[in-house]
Amino acid sequence: MKTMKLGTSSLEVPVVAVGCMRINSLGKAEAERFVQASLEAGANFFDHADIYGGGTCEEIFAEAIHMNDDVREKIILQSKCGIRKGMFDFSKEHILSSVDGILKRLKTDYLDVLLLHRPDTLVEPEEVAEAFDQLATSGKVRHFGVSNQHPRQIDLLKKYVKQPIVANQLQLSITNTTMIASGFNVNMENDAAVNRDGGVLDYCRLNDITIQPWSPFQYGFFEGVFLGNEKFPELNKKIDEVAAKYDVSNTTIAIAWLLRHPAKMQPVTGTMNIGRLQDCIKASDIYLTREEWYEIFRAAGNILP
Template identity: 85%
Template sequence: MRTIKLGSSTLEVPVVAVGCMRIDSLDKAGAERFVQTALEEGANFFDHADIYAAGKCEEIFADAIHMNASIREKIILQSKCGIRKGMFDFSKEHILESVDNILKRLKTDYLDILLLHRPDTLVEPEEVAAAFDILESSGKVRHFGVSNQTPMQIQLLKKSVKQPIVANQLQLSITNATMITHGFNVNMENAAAVSRDEGVLDYCRLNDITIQPWSPFQYGFFEGVFLDNAKFPVLNQKIDEVAKKYEVSNTTIAIAWLLRHPAHMQPVIGTMNIDRLKDCIKASDIHLTREEWYAILLAAGNVLP
């Protein structure tokens, strides 16, 4: 699979990340088949979070991949922390405890990337910085990033944090693309899209932060997928038309649409279906034309000024 550098780091990562939030839906044999297929297809970047099934997903993954030193060298592991029941917590103590528990569940002694999950409004940047310094110096975490954060929230962290922020995991799909579409409506009185993210797309590009789109097939907030959905007839007709041209599935085109953007994004796919996994990976080889990219954008109901 094609690779990109993650943010400003030298770490080469596949352009498609395998999200493991639903791996607990598979039985033992199914989980083993899934992770083995991912590796065979070159998808060796696995995304986790300590809240996925209360940590059970990390345990299932470690067992499914038969984690050992040899396997660990062949994969890239990312996990997230900071969400607790009824609150968000970026305190030094919670970050350090969370990482220790993540490593234990994944049966490894280090993470390639740690992301801070949903923004904690009570964050004290100096505490995050202290935690990151300990994690880096101990070798427990090699790279750091965030999830669902605006430019100003990242800037606040960078007030104290010295490590580069290499990734920002954000909700983005063809139907949830306001971070893209609001850029068309600068100085427009009746703008079709309002910026609610402080220009995070351009900020990440300017600061060499890799955007990792999550839920790349969802519309709304986990309301469902837009592919083959009767609510989106025009969009599906256009995606199917483009898919026919390239002789791939509509799933492949939905991911290729994200990969076509010059921000060099790394979509995080959440499927546990092996055929859909392979279809997502095929997007690495598809380069949509400018005309195709915009046609799909407009078919989703977006309007150019």
């Protein structure tokens, strides 16, 4: 699989990340096969969060990959923290304790990347900076990023945090394109013109922050997948047409659509199906034409002014 630099770091990562939110749906043997198949396909970047399965997903992953020093050197681990039951928490105490828990469950001494999961309006960025400094100095975390944050929230952190923000994990798919659509509809009086994220797409490009699209096959907020869905007949017809041209699956084209964007995004898959993961990985070899990209965009119901 093709690789890319994560943000401004020197960390070389696969262009497709393996999301592990659903690994607790697999049995022990299934989880082992899935992780092994990922590695064999060159997908060695694994995305976690301390809330996935209440922490069990990290434990299951560590068991499935048979974590040891030799294995650890061959993989890239990212996890997220900051979500607690009924609240968000970016306090120094919570960040530090969360990382200790993550490391224990993953059976490792360090994370390659730590993301702050969802914005905490009670954040005191000075505390975040202290936590990041302590984690970096101790070697527990090598790179830092955020998730679901708009530009001003990132700027607030950057005012105090010394470490570069290398990634921002955001919801983005062919049917969830507000961050793209608003850029087309500048100064227009329609719903697509509403700027809901502070121009986060261009902001991340300007600041060399890697966007990691999550739920790349979902429409709405976890309402279901759009591939093969009768709610999206025109979109599926177009995707299938393009897939036939390249002799790949519709899954591959959905990921290739994201990779075609010059922002150099790193989609995070969520599938636990080995065949579907392999289809996602094949997208790194597909380069859609400008015409194909726009045809798919319009087929999803998106309009151009």
